[in-house]
Amino acid sequence: MYDEKGQRYLDCINNVAHVGHCHPDVVKAGAQQMEQLNTNSRFLHDNLVLYAQKLQATLPSKLSVCYFVNSGSEANDLALRLAWQYTGHKDIITLENAYHGHVSSLIDISPYKFHQLSDAEHNPSVHVAPSPDVYRGKYRADHPDPATAYADEVKNIIEKVDKKGAAIRRSTCCTGAKHVREAGGVFIADEVQVGFGRVGSHFWAFQLQGDDFVPDIVTMGKPIGNGHPMSCVVTTTEVAEAFMSTGMEYFNTFGGNPVSCAIGLAVLDVIVKDDxxxxxxxxxxxxxxxxxxxxxxxxxxxxxxxxxxxxxxxxxxxxxxxxxxxxxxxxxxxxxxxxxxxxxxxxxxxxxxxxxxxxxxxxxxxxxxxxxxxxxxxxxxxxxxxxxxxxxxxxxxxxxxxxxxxxxxxxxxxxxxxxxxxxxxxxxxxxxxxxxx
Amino acid sequence: MYDEKGQRYLDCINNVAHVGHCHPDVVKAGAQQMEQLNTNSRFLHDNLVLYAQKLQATLPSKLSVCYFVNSGSEANDLALRLAWQYTGHKDIITLENAYHGHVSSLIDISPYKFHQLSDAEHNPSVHVAPSPDVYRGKYRADHPDPATAYADEVKNIIEKVDKKGAAIRRSTCCTGAKHVREAGGVFIADEVQVGFGRVGSHFWAFQLQGDDFVPDIVTMGKPIGNGHPMSCVVTTTEVAEAFMSTGMEYFNTFGGNPVSCAIGLAVLDVIVKDDxxxxxxxxxxxxxxxxxxxxxxxxxxxxxxxxxxxxxxxxxxxxxxxxxxxxxxxxxxxxxxxxxxxxxxxxxxxxxxxxxxxxxxxxxxxxxxxxxxxxxxxxxxxxxxxxxxxxxxxxxxxxxxxxxxxxxxxxxxxxxxxxxxxxxxxxxxxxxxxxxx
Missing domain, CATH: 3.90.1150.10 (Aspartate Aminotransferase, domain 1)
Structure with a gap:
């Protein structure tokens, strides 16, 4: 990066400029498509299909339905709507210090934000599990089995919520995934910060859980368009069908427009091409x-x-x-x-x-x-x-x-x-x- | 517009492509800025300031604080957060058949959407006033004074809500604005569909209410970037200060990035240049x-x-x-x-x-x-x-x-x-x- 006086800065923080600031392939793809056509999502365009296919190829085959939106916040809000509809309940397990976005529904599930609010404003459907931090967290490296201990915390929340009558909860933390699934909940993997190869060994951070682990919903954001405002929610046909069954059409004006998709395609190509x-x-x-x-x-x-x-x-x-x-x-x-x-x-x-x-x-x-x-x-x-x-x-x-x-x-x-x-x-x-x- | 076979279509519906599909000035502004720098909103950039100034010049001077976001839905959700914080209450008056966006908080205030839900799912803080439609609405052209009749509907809602103990409500319909203000509520003007000169006689549709009418919050979207995902919330210093006083920083990754601002500036220029x-x-x-x-x-x-x-x-x-x-x-x-x-x-x-x-x-x-x-x-x-x-x-x-x-x-x-x-x-x-x- 360069400041207004031309001074060069070494950039260690811009995860949004994922493939590099102003990568020429991405700029070219965006500029060319802007010149040709940019419509809203009521119109079909090849780019939308091509991009959905290319994105899906990076994911387990069960995750086959894509919703294109404009920001990580829109993605996480839609993920909540999908989860609420599929499970029929509003309970959510989220992690200590988590941040999932700035729209009002996400402040509710972001302790990083809502800890700044009074208790009265906390959403009673939101349950906070300790963050599996083995350095400073509740169970540390000297604990004989921190993974199970953190998972048990999730299990305890599920049991407590059950007693209050709510049968199902959904999104939660890693090791607790099994417990959430057993209780009929869904697992939302928020890849807004960590997706698209950032973790190195895998394209998606949830894949660190093992090859057989498949979340019900994956949300994407920041790096997806190298700075261009776009994002995506991918889910299973089961979850998507439950959402469709409400009869309420999901419409997003800018989401999945041909320019965003052209840029998204270029980003995926560069990740591969530049290894x-x-x-x-x-x-x-x-x-x-x-x-x-x-x-x-x-x-x-x-x-x-x-x-x-x-x-x-x-x-x-x-x-x-x-x-x-x-x-x-x-x-x-x-x-x-x-x-x-x-x-x-x-x-x-x-x-x-x-x-x-x-x-x-x-x-x-x-x-x-x-x-x-x-x-x-x-x-x-x-x-x-x-x-x-x-x-x-x-x-x-x-x-x-x-x-x-x-x-x-x-x-x-x-x-x-x-x-x-x-x-x-x-x-x-x-x-x-x-x-x- | 042209389809994939090159067939020309006369476009009577694309209000998002506000200044014309692929307007060369807008494409050029976007492409040039993409080549130069696109950072997220933690970085200041002249384009952000220039755009805020130019946008503000189209508005009453009281509306002086801009929040840049990525979609009309993000804008309306932020408007709700601003209103909730400023008034200290969650009651909202919205109009019959209204649609304000796709994020979960906005489904709540969009009868167009939530009429598809069961009664149990309706948000009790949301109050629906009849739409002032003099053709098919509750009070029609043959009514001696439909404007007052529709305004009285808003007044009645306010009185009913007061009796339930909630002292303040906010956003509402035109003629009821006076009543909302008197009750300490704020008035949100949703210009996502109708702003940026579309109504012809005025740059903003709320200005049809008279030169002395100033909403507390104005939200913008669709046409603002000629298809580029961007939007804006503009409000008064009073409302913005109340929001800031929570200590909760508002951060939006893509909002106000230099490319979006360059495109927004070009759109404003073309509106004037091409009259x-x-x-x-x-x-x-x-x-x-x-x-x-x-x-x-x-x-x-x-x-x-x-x-x-x-x-x-x-x-x-x-x-x-x-x-x-x-x-x-x-x-x-x-x-x-x-x-x-x-x-x-x-x-x-x-x-x-x-x-x-x-x-x-x-x-x-x-x-x-x-x-x-x-x-x-x-x-x-x-x-x-x-x-x-x-x-x-x-x-x-x-x-x-x-x-x-x-x-x-x-x-x-x-x-x-x-x-x-x-x-x-x-x-x-x-x-x-x-x-x-």
Whole structure:
């Protein structure tokens, strides 16, 4: 990215510009179709069919009905309508600190947002499960079986809701999926932040759950059009038929217009042509390995986690107490910006440095940003009088948690089982594991 | 428009392609900005400021805060959130047959949609006022004062809601605005269908209410980007400050991106450069005058109404009983399509032919479509054995209603007072008069 004076910035945050800012193939596809025809969705156009086919080819065959809309928020709102209609109930299980969008129905299911409201305003149909965070969450890495413990939380919510008379609930978190399905609920996978190859090893983050895991509804957004306002909901014929049976037509003026579809097609083509998913694996792994080296040097780095090119670095003042280093994270962001690097901090405590760069991010880019983080952390730690060795020692005494490279690099080495238990960032969207809350 | 075989169609329905399909200025603006930069709304860009300023210049100065979003539905949902927050209550008055969008909060306030649901599913905070339709509505042209009668309906709703303890309601229909304001409610003008000069005499349909009438919130959509997914909510500083005071940041990933703003700017420029608002006055007036001539010939035409290039022709089997001629309307649409003209039917009875062409629609285009409608109606009436004179006579006996040219042409001759009382189409969006429900 370049600012208004032509200054170059290294962009570590624009996950919307998925295949790279102003990728010529995407620009060309959009411009050509704009010149030719752009109608609303009452008109059929080949692009709509071609795009639906190409998108479906990336998904399990059961997910075969596409609804094209304009934003992740529209997608998640439609997903709720589909789920409500299919199950006949309004109960929703969502994760702590989740964010699913800005329209009013989604504020209701976004603790990241609704925690700012008074209790009276909370929707009684919305049930919040703890986020499966093994670093700072309810069940941590030293727990014998955090996956089951988090899943049981979902099970408990289901049982409690059942007692109140509501038989079915739907969207929920990863490991709880089985319980939700057993209770007749549906599983909504919110891929708005993490879809389209960002996790590297898979095209969709829900696929980290295993090849046999198929959500009932998948929502997509941000990266889908490389910045163009578009999004999509994909579901099964069963869910779509239940929705159609209401007789209420779903109409969306801009959704699925030929320009959006041309752009969507170009994005899918570029992901394959430029091997961006492979790049996410390779550069993501390199990024984590370089960050792990920094963790060995800097006591402020408490945890490194993520998949592919979606990586979080949690800063703490104390590796045992996990005191969030929010001011320090902000300082890193500001200092990096002065040095022409864009990075952001996130998480409920705003102490997680969040890497979600365009997917063409390179190893050289990793070197540039990590080197500068190294300098900034060194200065910060000098100023704060923090030293590593004593902290590291305490950490090793503190529990069963392994130190350094081991923990997170196994995450990056396509260790899917590990990856499953490491959702991380806040403000990312989640109803499901690929939450990264 | 051209189909996949290159066949030309005369387009009488694409109000989204506001300044004409693929207008070169709009395509160029979009393509150039796509090549240069397209970021999400966390980044400031001159286009955002320039566009907000240019849009604001078309509005009363009190409406000074813009929120950029991606669709009319997102805009109306945000308008609800603003209204709820500002007034502290959730009651909403909406009009019969209104349609305000497809997200779940808007289905609640869209009788056009929610009439398809069971009573149990209706939102108790939503109150439906009769649509001020003087042709087929509760108070008609033969009523001594339909405007006051419709306004009193709103007043009655407000009093009833007050008794239930809810002190404030907001969005409502035209003539009831005074009552809503007095009760501390806010007035939302939904301009998604009718804004940007379509009504001809004014840039915004709410301005038909008089120069001193200023809504609290205005929502925009469809024509704003000539097909590009974008929309806007404009409100007062009072409403915006109340919303900000919650501390909940409003963030929209795609809203206000530099490409959308570049396109929005180009659309505003073309409206002025090509005098499309003036064209809407002139061609709209000519369209109505030509349709009135058809009404003198064809008993199937019951009513002609609208403003500028938003015109409806209501077909009836009987001008006294007003029996909706839905099948005949459908037949007209199909026959026109065979002859390469696109027109649609709408209204709660699907018997209103709805003209909302791109704003570059010409007098020659009017001649082409009206001539073909003439032939089709002649054939239909021959087949049905309908004759005009007897019907016309009955109509004159039936009430005080004037016949033919007089009624609707006065509408078109910028007779705003009349125009106010003739909202018409269904499926158009409305919380306010510019409903055209």
């Amino acid at each position: 961006l998913q492979g790049n996410a694996v390779r550069v993501g792994r390199y990024l984590v390995s370089q960050l792990e080296k920094q963790k060995e040097k800097h006591s402020l780095i408490g945890d490194i986690r993520g998949c592919g090119l979606f990586v979080g670095v949690e800063l703490v003042r104390d590796r045992v107490k996990l005191t969030p280093a929010a001011a320090e994270a902000q300082e890193v962001i500001y200092k990096l910006k002065e040095q022409h690097i864009l990075l952001s901090a996130d998480g409920p405590h705003r102490n997680v440095l969040k890497f979600k760069p365009p997917m063409c991010f390179s190893a050289e880019d990793v070197d540039e940003v990590v080197q500068k983080i190294d300098h900034i952390l060194t200065e910060l730690e000098d100023a704060l009088g923090l030293k590593l060795h004593s902290v590291s020692d305490k950490e090793n005494e503190g529990g069963k948690r392994k130190v350094g490279v081991t923990t997170a690099s196994c995450l990056m080495q396509s260790d899917e089982k590990k990856c499953k238990c490491f959702p991380t960032f806040s403000s990312a969207l989640n109803i499901i594991f690929n939450s990264f809350s | 499309l608002q003036g064209n809407a006055v002139r061609v709209g007036r000519y369209l109505v005058s030509q349709l009135e001539k058809q009404k003198e010939k064809h008993s199937l035409i019951g009513d002609i109404r609208g403003c500028g290039l938003f015109v409806g022709v209501e077909l009836v089997r009987d001008r006294v009983k007003l029996t909706p001629a839905a099948a005949e309307a459908q037949e007209v649409i199909y026959k026109l399509k065979e002859q390469h003209i696109l027109l649609s039917a709408d209204g709660p009875h699907r018997n209103v032919l709805k003209f909302k062409p791109p704003m570059c629609f010409s007098a020659e285009d009017v001649d082409e479509v009206v001539q073909k409608i003439d032939h089709i109606l002649t054939e239909l009436e021959d087949a049905l054995g309908l004759k005009l004179h007897s019907v016309s006579d009955k109509e004159n006996e039936g009430g005080k209603r004037k016949v033919g040219v007089t009624t609707a042409s006065c509408l078109m001759q910028s007779d705003e007072k009349k125009c106010k009382c003739f909202p018409t189409f269904s499926s158009a969006l409305n919380i306010i008069f510019n409903s055209f429900s």
